[in-house]
Amino acid sequence: MNADVPNLPAKTRVLVLGGGFGGLYAALHLDKTIARDPDIEVTLVSRENFILFTPMLPGGGLGTSIRPTS
Numbered sequence: 001m002n003a004d005v006p007n008l009p010a011k012t013r014v015l016v017l018g019g020g021f022g023g024l025y026a027a028l029h030l031d032k033t034i035a036r037d038p039d040i041e042v043t044l045v046s047r048e049n050f051i052l053f054t055p056m057l058p059g060g061g062l063g064t065s066i067r068p069t070s
C-alpha cells in the first residue's frame, strides 16, 4: 500500500452486466435509489448503446406497430 495515499473508506461498487431488459431496469432502479449516495458507484456494462424493445419487434417487422393518426 502507498503511504502517501490517505486511507479512504472503499466505495461500494455495483456492476450491472448486460444492458437488456433486466440490466436496464435494474440500473434505472438503482439510479433512483442508491446511486446518488457518494459512497456507492453503479456501473452498467452494455455492448449496445440502445435497448431493443422486443414486444414491438413483430409489429415493427409487419408494419402494424405504427398507426398514422391523420
Ligand SMILES: Cc1cc2nc3c(=O)[nH]c(=O)nc-3n(C[C@H](O)[C@H](O)[C@H](O)COP(=O)(O)OP(=O)(O)OC[C@H]3O[C@@H](n4cnc5c(N)ncnc54)[C@H](O)[C@@H]3O)c2cc1C
Binding pocket: 017, 018, 019, 020, 021, 022, 023, 045, 046, 047, 048, 054, 055, 056, 057, 058
Ligand atoms: C420477439 C420477442 C417478443 C417478446 N415480447 C415480450 C413481451 O411482450 N412481454 C415480455 O414480458 N417479454 C417478451 N419477450 C421476452 C423478453 O424480451 C425477454 O424475457 C427479456 O428481454 C429478457 O431480459 P434479460 O435482461 O434477461 O435478457 P436480454 O434483454 O436479452 O438482455 C441481455 C443483455 O446482455 C447482453 N450481453 C449478453 N452477453 C454479453 C456479454 N458477454 N457482454 C456484454 N453484454 C452481454 C446482451 O447484449 C443483452 O443486451 C419477447 C422476446 C422476443 C424475442
